[in-house]
Amino acid sequence: MSLEENIRKVFDNMAQAAREAGRDPGEVTLVAATKVQTDETIRAAIAAGVPICGENRVQEMTAHLESDTYAGAGLHFIGHLQTNKVRQVVGRVDMIESVGSVHLLEAIEKQAAKLDLVQDILLEVNVGGEESKSGILPSQVEEVARLTLTMPHVRLRGLMAIPPVAGEDGNRRFFREMYELYVDIKQKMVDNNSDINCLSMGMSGDYMEAIRQGATLVRVGTALFGPRPPMGTQA
Numbered sequence: 001m002s003l004e005e006n007i008r009k010v011f012d013n014m015a016q017a018a019r020e021a022g023r024d025p026g027e028v029t030l031v032a033a034t035k036v037q038t039d040e041t042i043r044a045a046i047a048a049g050v051p052i053c054g055e056n057r058v059q060e061m062t063a064h065l066e067s068d069t070y071a072g073a074g075l076h077f078i079g080h081l082q083t084n085k086v087r088q089v090v091g092r093v094d095m096i097e098s099v100g101s102v103h104l105l106e107a108i109e110k111q112a113a114k115l116d117l118v119q120d121i122l123l124e125v126n127v128g129g130e131e132s133k134s135g136i137l138p139s140q141v142e143e144v145a146r147l148t149l150t151m152p153h154v155r156l157r158g159l160m161a162i163p164p165v166a167g168e169d170g171n172r173r174f175f176r177e178m179y180e181l182y183v184d185i186k187q188k189m190v191d192n193n194s195d196i197n198c199l200s201m202g203m204s205g206d207y208m209e210a211i212r213q214g215a216t217l218v219r220v221g222t223a224l225f226g227p228r229p230p231m232g233t234q235a
């Protein structure tokens with residue numbers, strides 16, 4: 001199938017999953033996970049209707065930005081961000097979805113203050129409680145969310161999760177737990193400094209289930225662009 005056909009298929013599936021859950025399909029936005037894709041492919045995806053690109057690697061993103069590859073689409077940073085690379089990301093993306101530590105949050109606030117802008121962020125939650133993964137534990141989300149209210153250059157927009165490798169139930173349990181956490185934080189953070197309406201979860205293998213459980217952003221790579229080379233073989 002062509003890229004255009006894949007994109008149409010994913011949009012159709014997204015709308016179907018939303019309707020199955022009694023949701024308005026307009027509540028859910030596709031973020032195309034564009035890691036390892038060329039400028040040409042990313043441009044074609046945007047031309048075919050991809051509204052937001054999600055990038056993992058600072059170096060790749062910087063190169064694409066220099067070529068103005070993302071013109072016509074929004075840009076989210078979705079990968080692991082080291083504090084020493086914050087300068088290359090803050091103010092250059094519409095949203096940093098992967099804020100998984102207080103240390104990183106503070107670095108973002110500092111850089112955004114320096115640039116005199118407000119950076120939209122999501123808190124990345126380690127919903128599976130996996131030791132190998134970064135992210136804020138569910139039990140600490142409220143505390144960190146409250147901390148963002150003291151940071152004038154950071155605006156908390158919601159939560160993001162990369163659940164454990166899908167099990168039998170396609171991560172439904174984790175998606176449901178994330179949705180409950182999201183609703184809870186949304187209720188507790190009613191404040192001028194925050195505008196919480198984003199729940200980012202679901203990838204190629206499980207975005208329909210994530211939408212049924214309440215996702216507002218799905219991050220999809222393989223289902224749009226086909227398989228990537230195995231991790232570790234890339235620069």
Ligand SMILES: *Cc1c(COP(=O)(O)O)cnc(C)c1O
Pocket residue numbers: 033035056078079162203204205219220221222223
């Ligand atoms: C690559 C990536 C995705 C998309 O994964 P696919 O399985 O290819 O859809 C989503 N989120 C993050 C953070 C990613 O790095």
